[in-house]
Amino acid sequence: MTKSNGNIHATMDSPAGRLLLVGRESATGVELDSVSFTTEHDPRGSAAFGHVQRQLAAYFVGELTRFDVPHTERGTEFQRRVWAAVDAIPYGTTISYGELARRVGAPRERVRAVAAAVGANPLLVVRPCHRVIGADGSLTGYAGGVPRKEFLLALEGVLVS
Numbered sequence: 001m002t003k004s005n006g007n008i009h010a011t012m013d014s015p016a017g018r019l020l021l022v023g024r025e026s027a028t029g030v031e032l033d034s035v036s037f038t039t040e041h042d043p044r045g046s047a048a049f050g051h052v053q054r055q056l057a058a059y060f061v062g063e064l065t066r067f068d069v070p071h072t073e074r075g076t077e078f079q080r081r082v083w084a085a086v087d088a089i090p091y092g093t094t095i096s097y098g099e100l101a102r103r104v105g106a107p108r109e110r111v112r113a114v115a116a117a118v119g120a121n122p123l124l125v126v127r128p129c130h131r132v133i134g135a136d137g138s139l140t141g142y143a144g145g146v147p148r149k150e151f152l153l154a155l156e157g158v159l160v161s
Contacts, residue, residue, distance in 0.1 A: 007033065010049050011042045015060050015155075016148050019125070021049045024072055032071040034122040037144045056125065060155070065091035067126045075120065082117035089131040092156045096135045119143060125152065 008023045008030055020038040023030040030048045051069060058064035075083065085103045089095055101107075101114040121129040124144050130152040134140040142149035153159045 008048050009042060011038060011040060012049070012053050012056065014056060014125075016125070016144070016151050019056065021052055023049065023052075026070075028070065030070075032069050032123065032126065033074075035124045035126050036122075037124065037148065052126075059125070062155070069126060071123060071126070074122065075117075078113070079117040079120055082114055083121060083127055086118060086121065086127055086129050086132065089128055091128075092158055094131045094133045094153065094158055097132055097140075098135050100132055115141070128152075131156075131158075 008025065010021045012019050012021065017037045018039065018041065020034075020036050020040065021032065022034045022036075023032050025031075032049075032052055035052075055064055055067050055069060059067070073080070081104050082100065085100055088103075095103075097111050097115045097118070098108070100118070101111045104114065106114055115132075118129045118132050119141060121127050121143070124130075130142055130144075130149045139146050139149050139153070150159060
């Protein structure tokens with residue numbers, strides 16, 4: 001675990017690739033600020049992220065279907081609305097960007113804005129933006145790469161790998 005600019009950083013290996021966990025200290029402990037894929041490795045440990053790592057490990061072995069980790073609030077009001085709708089997508093299911101736009105009350109012409117909000121999700125895996133797909137069923141875009149999106153959906157039983 002390392003600290004820089006008040007943020008706490010750690011890495012953990014997962015079946016989908018190495019994850020970079022970034023958090024911020026709060027009065028109640030460490031709040032998760034972002035989860036992303038990385039090639040870097042922090043060999044110093046990550047005790048501050050134990051609760052997050054346990055949940056991620058349980059997810060990757062199929063024992064956890066919904067995360068419950070304290071995280072920071074960020075993003076615009078619109079992004080937070082989209083992210084809340086993404087959080088509500090059940091494990092093992094997918095929805096289209098158009099359906100997600102409908103769920104957040106965005107008009108059809110705002111589907112690209114909804115997609116951009118999904119793409120700005122700072123909590124990969126934890127906030128399941130991998131469950132949002134193209135209207136034709138295609139696995140469009142994912143900040144961790146489409147192969148990882150495919151892996152996560154296969155893990156959840158949506159796709160046959």
